[in-house]
Amino acid sequence: MRVMAMVVLLIGAAFASAAPALAQAPRTDAIWARTAPGGSITLDGNLNEPVWATAESWRVHYRYDQNNPVTGTQGMPGSGWKDEGGFPPTMSTNDSTNATLKFLVIGNQLYLGATVPDKSIGGGGGFNYFDGFLMGLKDHLAPGFPKPINEYLYSWWYPREQGTVSPCAQAIDSAVGNPPIFKGRWAPDPVCDGTGQVAPRTANQIAQWDAVTAVNGITNSDLTTDVGYTVEMRFNLDSLGYNVTQSAGDVIEWNISIYDTDNWWKSPLGFDLSRNRTWWQNPWGRDMFHDEVRIYAKPSVTTSSGALPPIDPDFQIPTTTMAVPTIDGNISDAVWGQAPSFDIRWNDSALRAGYPSIGKWRSGQFQPNVQGGQAIVGDGGDATVKYFFKGDWLYMAFDARDIRVESNEFEDLWDGFTVSITHRTELDPEDHNSQGKALSFHVGSNGHAVAVKDLAPLVAGGGAQVALVTKGGTTVDSTGVTNDDTGYTAELAVNLTQLGYPSGLGDHTLFLGVTLHDHDMYAPPQGPLTDSYATRTWWFREREEMCCPAWTFLNPAFVFGTTGVGDQPLAAGFAVLGNAPNPFHLTTNLEFTLGRESDVTIEVFAPNGRLVQSQMLGRYQSGHRQVPLTLPAGRSGLYLYRLQAHDPATGAVIASLSGKMMHLR
Numbered sequence: 001m002r003v004m005a006m007v008v009l010l011i012g013a014a015f016a017s018a019a020p021a022l023a024q025a026p027r028t029d030a031i032w033a034r035t036a037p038g039g040s041i042t043l044d045g046n047l048n049e050p051v052w053a054t055a056e057s058w059r060v061h062y063r064y065d066q067n068n069p070v071t072g073t074q075g076m077p078g079s080g081w082k083d084e085g086g087f088p089p090t091m092s093t094n095d096s097t098n099a100t101l102k103f104l105v106i107g108n109q110l111y112l113g114a115t116v117p118d119k120s121i122g123g124g125g126g127f128n129y130f131d132g133f134l135m136g137l138k139d140h141l142a143p144g145f146p147k148p149i150n151e152y153l154y155s156w157w158y159p160r161e162q163g164t165v166s167p168c169a170q171a172i173d174s175a176v177g178n179p180p181i182f183k184g185r186w187a188p189d190p191v192c193d194g195t196g197q198v199a200p201r202t203a204n205q206i207a208q209w210d211a212v213t214a215v216n217g218i219t220n221s222d223l224t225t226d227v228g229y230t231v232e233m234r235f236n237l238d239s240l241g242y243n244v245t246q247s248a249g250d251v252i253e254w255n256i257s258i259y260d261t262d263n264w265w266k267s268p269l270g271f272d273l274s275r276n277r278t279w280w281q282n283p284w285g286r287d288m289f290h291d292e293v294r295i296y297a298k299p300s301v302t303t304s305s306g307a308l309p310p311i312d313p314d315f316q317i318p319t320t321t322m323a324v325p326t327i328d329g330n331i332s333d334a335v336w337g338q339a340p341s342f343d344i345r346w347n348d349s350a351l352r353a354g355y356p357s358i359g360k361w362r363s364g365q366f367q368p369n370v371q372g373g374q375a376i377v378g379d380g381g382d383a384t385v386k387y388f389f390k391g392d393w394l395y396m397a398f399d400a401r402d403i404r405v406e407s408n409e410f411e412d413l414w415d416g417f418t419v420s421i422t423h424r425t426e427l428d429p430e431d432h433n434s435q436g437k438a439l440s441f442h443v444g445s446n447g448h449a450v451a452v453k454d455l456a457p458l459v460a461g462g463g464a465q466v467a468l469v470t471k472g473g474t475t476v477d478s479t480g481v482t483n484d485d486t487g488y489t490a491e492l493a494v495n496l497t498q499l500g501y502p503s504g505l506g507d508h509t510l511f512l513g514v515t516l517h518d519h520d521m522y523a524p525p526q527g528p529l530t531d532s533y534a535t536r537t538w539w540f541r542e543r544e545e546m547c548c549p550a551w552t553f554l555n556p557a558f559v560f561g562t563t564g565v566g567d568q569p570l571a572a573g574f575a576v577l578g579n580a581p582n583p584f585h586l587t588t589n590l591e592f593t594l595g596r597e598s599d600v601t602i603e604v605f606a607p608n609g610r611l612v613q614s615q616m617l618g619r620y621q622s623g624h625r626q627v628p629l630t631l632p633a634g635r636s637g638l639y640l641y642r643l644q645a646h647d648p649a650t651g652a653v654i655a656s657l658s659g660k661m662m663h664l665r
Contacts, residue, residue: 024553025507028075029281030294030311032056033103033110033252035244035302041106043232045214047113054303055102055113060258062089062096062278077422077511077549078255078281078290080433084128086273089262095119097260097278105244105297110235110252117228120262122220123156123180128275129261130157132180133231136285138253138292138361140241145352146364147253150240151184151285154211154233155259156219158198159183159191176221180213184285186239208236222266248635249298251358253548255282256293281547283431288547290433291511294358314357314540314550315512316609318558320388324395327491329449329469331386331397338560339386339397344516346380346537355539356608362548365537368412370519375533379403381518383417385539389554392503394421394494394510402487404520405470406478407445412534413478414517416442418453419492420544422511425500434511436544437499439492441466442517447476449490454544463498467491480523480532508556511549513541558609573622574655576643579629583662587630590643594622598645598654604631604661605640612639619648636664 036051062081064074074080081097089096095118102113114133123130132155138147158181181198183191186209188199211233217226237243242250257279263272277283281291296311318340325333345351352363367374379402386397398417405415418440426435439455449468451459458464467490470476474485496510497503515538522531536542540550573595579588590602600620604613617627631639638660645655 024313025509027311027313027551029078029291029551030296031058031103032301032308032311033105033244033295033297034305035297035299036104036106036111037303038106040303041104041111041232043210043212043234045212045230045232047102047115047230047232051104051303052102052113055104056308057100057102058280059098059100060256060278060280061098062260062276064278074278075280075291075293076509077434077436078292078547079279080283080290080428080431081278082276082283082431084259084275084277086262086275087271088276089274095262095274097258097276099258101256101280103295104303105237108237108243108245110237110244110254110295110297112231112233112235114231114233115228116230116258118217118260118262119225119227120222120265121156121215121217121226121229122178122265123158123261124220124264125158127157127159128259128277129264130155130259131229131261132156132259134257134259134277134283134285136255136282136288136292137185137235137240140361141239142241144364145349145361146288147361149284149286149288152209152235153183153187153285154180154231155183156180157183157259177219179215179219180211182209182211185209208239210234220265222263244297245299247299249296249301252295252297253358253361254293254295255285255291256280257283257285289545290431290547292358292548310610312606312608312610313509313553314359315552316555316558317394317510317552318388318560319390319554319556320561321559322561324390324393324493325397325491327465327467327493329467329488329490331399331489331491335388335395335561336386336397339388339395340560341384341386342539343382343384344514344537344539345382346377346518346535357550358548359540359550362541363539364542365535366542368534368536370412370521370532370534371529373530375531377533377535379518379520380535381516381537383516385514388560389496389505392495392497392501392505394496394554396492398490398492400487400489400516400518402518402520403485404480404483405443405474405476405485405488406480406519406521407443407450407476408478408519409442409450411517413519413521414440414442415488415519416440416449416517417490417492418513418515418517418543419494420513420515420541420549421494421496421499422544422549423500424506436511436546436549438544439464439494441468441490441492443468443470443476443488445476445478447474447488458494458498461498463495465491465493478521480521480526480529483526505554508554510552510554512552513544513549514539515542553609555609574645574657576657576659577624578659579661583664585664587628588661589626590617590629590641591624591626592643592657593624594620594645596622596654597648598622599648599651600625600627601644601646602629603642603644605642607638607640631663637662639663 193199438453444450471486519534577591
């Protein structure tokens with residue numbers, strides 16, 4: 001029922017404003033992989049096949065500036081770079097990372113083509129003393145949520161084993177011309193076979209992941225200047241639970257770090273020795289930090305299909321014409337009755353599967369140890385989160401249902417929330433990615449909100465407000481004796497200009513995650529302490545530094561609080577009466593009544609706010625009307641529409657009405 005309530009609220013907010021939509025910021029965390037014909041790529045390390053010329057590309061370059069519109073295209077919010085030793089590449093050497101990546105799919109195989117200019121190519125036995133790619137791919141076949149990451153390391157690193165330099169690592173340190181090797185998922189472990197040679201890969205490992213590199217130069221030698229290398233790589237998506245061959249396609253969760261060591265293979269070493277890495281969204285292959293690259297693919301998007309479909313935001317937040325709430329913790333303000341919402345609930349796989357975009361894979365849960373172990377969770381976290389923005393402020397309301405509301409200062413024992421928002425101008429001093437902020441609060445001993453982490457200084461400086469009240473019959477304690485609470489409600493307001501946004505919010509792009517903290521403590525006579533438990537359940541991102549926030553658009557054209565289905569019309573005699581048939585395949589009949597002669601227009605939107613169709617229906621006399629409507633070919637699903645009646649003489653809007661329809665392909 002709570003899921004249906006969320007849908008109803010979204011429908012009630014069906015774009016009743018006539019304001020034009022603000023241009024959305026280009027997605028820098030997402031790219032299309034066009035579908036290429038079978039057999040059109042030969043995996044030989046040379047990107048000379050014609051299909052590569054049609055592939056979408058992305059540039060990964062060292063020491064870019066996130067906040068510079070010219071050099072900052074690397075990718076908000078997680079992309080970064082880091083010096084690992086030696087000296088930063090200088091203008092005199094002109095040899096910093098500036099790689100070009102391209103993506104295609106053939107069948108259910110993802111192909112990566114990479115061009116890496118590099119004047120000094122090679123590697124050895126020491127970590128960070130090599131060139132190559134460290135990648136991560138999320139495994140959708142693995143149990144649990146969020147889905148785990150698998151490491152794919154393809155590089156000139158021949159690792160030390162068992163605390164010593166292995167024979168093959170010793171050999172590669174001095175062996176000129178050696179190729180890169182595979183490590184991680186679908187690679188030999190250990191890398192060396194015990195005879196001083198690199199262990200061979202099995203046929204199955206090669207089938208699941210393979211690559212070939214062409215080097216323009218001589219690896220592990222600085223006697224002459226290299227030019228660079230190109231890579232052709234193939235990933236079998238079957239083994240990871242993706243299916244880009246289905247009609248709706250799929251979204252592949254991927255990331256890459258490009259390692260670059262220069263001038264290590266000469267004696268004596270000089271001031272041109274450099275070791276660094278640059279990444280797109282996440283620097284690691286085993287840990288899920290910052291963000292990820294979303295690679296979109298579907299059969300209809302091909303190397304010959306022309307313009308690409310837009311990649312919509314993961315999530316949209318509306319604005320309102322209604323008065324903002326008083327931040328007192330009570331969520332009885334009129335605006336909260338109409339604001340859209342989503343639920344967060346422990347162990348509710350059906351709810352999580354309904355989250356938008358990659359939220360169904362990134363959202364998850366965790367149970368920390370309490371009282372030395374993990375007891376059975378009898379009443380995990382369960383809450384509704386409401387949201388909207390107005391002006392420069394983001395507003396959120398929280399309705400937590402909880403039978404044991406307690407006050408604790410230790411994070412694993414909180415009852416409360418963390419709203420993680422990425423700062424738009426502040427960068428991490430080490431990784432140079434956009435800095436995440438944890439706007440956290442928990443229940444205090446007096447039943448009020450305690451602001452902690454990054455929320456505390458915002459509240460102290462007037463840049464945020466937070467308040468919390470307990471529901472009737474709730475007693476706050478931290479002893480585990482009381483029982484049968486009902487929960488609490490809370491409100492949060494954040495001035496986004498305090499998080500690096502300009503006044504007016506600039507491109508209106510927000511990176512967002514929400515975590516629900518819940519702790520239920522038991523003590524005699526209610527039960528033994530070992531029955532106590534705690535949970536964290538989150539929507540998209542658990543913590544401010546972790547993968548993966550929802551790419552969110554604060555949409556000024558997504559307005560609630562005005563006329564919608566079932567509301568009183570803006571002028572007497574105007575109403576929408578639905579459409580029939582509904583659902584429909586190609587054409588449906590739209591019914592409405594007009595209070596006076598009007599020019600009628602219609603706009604049809606996908607639920608995330610993307611405009612699907614806009615047209616003039618014609619001029620009609622007052623009374624009941626039935627007009628055929630045909631939608632362009634598109635995916636099946638729920639669509640929202642806005643019907644507007646205009647004064648024929650002046651063009652002024654007389655009435656703006658909204659409704660919904662179900663389209664079937």
